[in-house]
Amino acid sequence: MTTTDTRQRILEAAHDLVFERGFTGTTVDAILGATGASKGAFFHHFPTKGALGKALIDRYALLDAEVLETHMARAEEQSDDPAEQLIAFLKSFEDDIDAGELTQPGCLFASYVYEQIPEEADSDAVILRAIALWRERTLEKLEQAAAIRPLAHPVDLPSLADQVWTVFEGGFVLARATKDQTKLRDQLAQLRVYLTLLFGLD
Amino acid sequence: MTTTDTRQRILEAAHDLVFERGFTGTTVDAILGATGASKGAFFHHFPTKGALGKALIDRYALLDAEVLETHMARAEEQSDDPAEQLIAFLKSFEDDIDAGELTQPGCLFASYVYEQIPEEADSDAVILRAIALWRERTLEKLEQAAAIRPLAHPVDLPSLADQVWTVFEGGFVLARATKDQTKLRDQLAQLRVYLTLLFGLD
């Protein structure tokens, strides 16, 4: 039972609860109930509930970046062509969904964006950074791809890079509303077709 | 001062607050403060806070359907070609954004989906119906378009129909996070390019 053990368990339980009911809708007592931790334990590790909120997105941003890099690396193994890598990148997520991973669809960033999280959580900067990271990584591929082959239609590449994040976010909402994860997969597949057409692949 | 006047003012103020801070994060007292109404007035019109929640999405779903039909009608004036109508439909939203309308980006549906709204609000059915409405109206155009011209790539048309809603939702999250409404416009523009390529327009 190391120092960080209880803290970690609180973080994980809180993540699940916040994912379901939102940050404001999640009480400290509910987190304690889910972990078996005591009030003293909670406020020993987090000075306020807002501090937990901050720790939660920091953690989530880390996992998010990890997921991004994992799938990007997987895609880079499949092809040397940057356009095909992007396609493979999306396909990699689709395969994961089909394989039953990514159990609960949704995004903590979106959840935070739609709520008023306490100031101290200072979530804006973290979310903005995460969005920027996705844009950078995909834009990089897009620019390489556009340098190799002509685009079938002129587009603003930064916006196109953001489209990846956008379709994920929109797909999450759709999947959550319909309680059907395959909806997210299908939305990613549409984006894949768009890229295919734009880069004249097939 | 008709019967519905106070009720209406409560509904409008509540909408703005919930849009900003989420349903759980919006207290009845805050709504009273924003409207000048009294506690007695509030609970005279709404038996519970959850009932307000229900009234709120019902109202929002009505406005949403109205927006859908307005822009669709505008698009149908511009062309007889269903593919071009869809393009014009999206462009119509982009123009509205450029014109400074659609002040606060976001979607009450997404906000509800990411929170645990009281049972009595029974928001799921309303949201599902709204999504279905968008799918029906766009799918209709897509099928007509696909009957006229060959698709540049085989796609699942219902998923493509959902893509419209998806890009709106994702675009809302992106615009809210970055506090930049033009981001939503740019995302819609990307979807427009996709449709353009798919139907071989230009």
Added chain:
DNA sequence: ACATACAAACAGACTGGTCGGTCTGTCAAG
């Protein structure tokens, strides 16, 4: 090897304010 010291990691009773909701009225219109 063992006592002492000290701090980190809790446990859980308690508190003050807030929240949704109630209750007893008042008042104007029909």
Added chain:
DNA sequence: CTTGACAGACCGACCAGTCTGTTTGTATGT
């Protein structure tokens, strides 16, 4: 003289945060 539309004091539950301990790991001096 009934009914709908309020007004606002009041209430019990709950919620974030506090406070007073108790246990436990660990560093240190002898």
